[in-house]
Amino acid sequence: QVHVVETGGGFVQPGGSLRLSCAASTPTFSTYVMGWFRQAPGKEREFVAHISRDAFITVYKQSVEGRFTISRDNAKNSVYLQMNSLKPEDTALYYCAASLLLSTRPDDFLSWGQGTQVTVSS
Numbered sequence: 001q002v003h004v005v006e007t008g009g010g011f012v013q014p015g016g017s018l019r020l021s022c023a024a025s026t027p028t029f030s031t032y033v034m035g036w037f038r039q040a041p042g043k044e045r046e047f048v049a050h051i052s053r054d055a056f057i058t059v060y061k062q063s064v065e066g067r068f069t070i071s072r073d074n075a076k077n078s079v080y081l082q083m084n085s086l087k088p089e090d091t092a093l094y095y096c097a098a099s100l101l102l103s104t105r106p107d108d109f110l111s112w113g114q115g116t117q118v119t120v121s122s
Helices: none
Strands: 004-007 010-012 018-024 033-039 046-051 058-060 068-073 078-083 092-099 109-112 116-120
Touching (some): 004 092, 018 033, 033 068, 033 078, 046 068, 046 078, 058 068
Antiparallel strands (some): 018 078, 033 092, 046 058, 068 078, 092 116
C-alpha cells in the first residue's frame, strides 16, 4: 500500500497561486498513476487531475484546465499541483491518491492522504 502525505495548502486571495505537494512512501512510485481530488464541505469528493506513470498523459477537470498543472518527479516519489488564478469555488480539502488505472473515479484509487486545505477568499 502507498502512504501519501499532502502539503502546501493555505489561505489565498482570488487570483492567487498555491503549489501543492504530495510525497509517497513507496519504492514503486513510478508504477502508479497519481491523482489529485478535492472535497468541499457538503459535497462529494471530485476529480481534479491525474498524471500517468511516465508523465506523458495529464487529464484535468474542465473547470481547472488552463489554471492548474499536475506534474511528478519519480526520483523524489512526489507529485505536485500548481494552482494559478484561484477562485473561491476552488476552496476545498485537496487529496493526493495513487492508482493502477488512468481513472477519474475516486473508487479506482488505492491510497489516500489526509488532505491539505485550500481556502480562496477575499
